[in-house]
Amino acid sequence: MAVSLAVFGIFAVVPAAAATCSGNDVNIWSTKGSAAFSDDMETCGRQCALSSTECASECVQKREGYTSSCASCFGGVFGCTREHCKLKCISGQTPACKQCVKDAGCAASFSTCSGFTPPSTASVATRATNCTGAADPQANVCYEGSAKELAFKETVHVKVESFKNGQGVMDLNGSGAKRINCLGKQFTKHGQEITTDLSDCSPALLKLSDVKYCSNQDMVMVTASVAGFSEHLSLSKVACEAEMIV
Numbered sequence: 001m002a003v004s005l006a007v008f009g010i011f012a013v014v015p016a017a018a019a020t021c022s023g024n025d026v027n028i029w030s031t032k033g034s035a036a037f038s039d040d041m042e043t044c045g046r047q048c049a050l051s052s053t054e055c056a057s058e059c060v061q062k063r064e065g066y067t068s069s070c071a072s073c074f075g076g077v078f079g080c081t082r083e084h085c086k087l088k089c090i091s092g093q094t095p096a097c098k099q100c101v102k103d104a105g106c107a108a109s110f111s112t113c114s115g116f117t118p119p120s121t122a123s124v125a126t127r128a129t130n131c132t133g134a135a136d137p138q139a140n141v142c143y144e145g146s147a148k149e150l151a152f153k154e155t156v157h158v159k160v161e162s163f164k165n166g167q168g169v170m171d172l173n174g175s176g177a178k179r180i181n182c183l184g185k186q187f188t189k190h191g192q193e194i195t196t197d198l199s200d201c202s203p204a205l206l207k208l209s210d211v212k213y214c215s216n217q218d219m220v221m222v223t224a225s226v227a228g229f230s231e232h233l234s235l236s237k238v239a240c241e242a243e244m245i246v
Helices: 005-010 023-047 053-064 068-089 095-103 106-114
Strands: 141-146 154-164 167-176 180-190 193-195 206-214 219-226 229-238
Touching: 023 053, 023 068, 053 068, 068 095, 068 106, 095 106, 141 219, 154 180, 154 219, 154 229, 180 206
Parallel strands: none
Antiparallel strands: 141 154, 141 229, 154 167, 167 180, 180 193, 193 206, 206 219, 219 229
């Protein structure tokens, strides 16, 4: 979704009169839909991140059994956030994203449409793999991993070409739905954080950020964001000669 539907965490639990949603829809919401809301929106959001509002509506309808008119309210939040808060939400549920969704009226529109208000504990923030240790990486070592939950599969490969005194050079390549070819990128390292500029070699719809080296696990973490959904990719060490993506 051009949304981080992690933004649903900003809604409070307030009873609302049923609107578009029918009596059976209300029963579904009260018996299972409310509890499943976060998972439904996360799953359908990722499946439909590059698709239409109808895609999100149909996905929620298939998962829970709402009527099509009721399910359209869920798709409406998707469309509203994508239309009004795409740039604010591209990096996930930041304070700016949450405020934008609220100011755009997406939350109020959902409650008016459906008569439902999602639980305030709802959160679809992607669960990150444990990352500890801040020792320096070795040179001429490669790491690779794949996104498992985004709207499309993307395999990311990193090679540390050189590193000394907090500075280095790396190649970052990607294959799958989106082609990534970031070669000879200079970077600096402070603690776990690796800072580099990938803006000139990453696809417009795919944002790579927050690169970390986890020395205790000897792996690289990269955050990949598509239309507001973020996933932490765990890149494990691989043989450079056999696994290099060109």
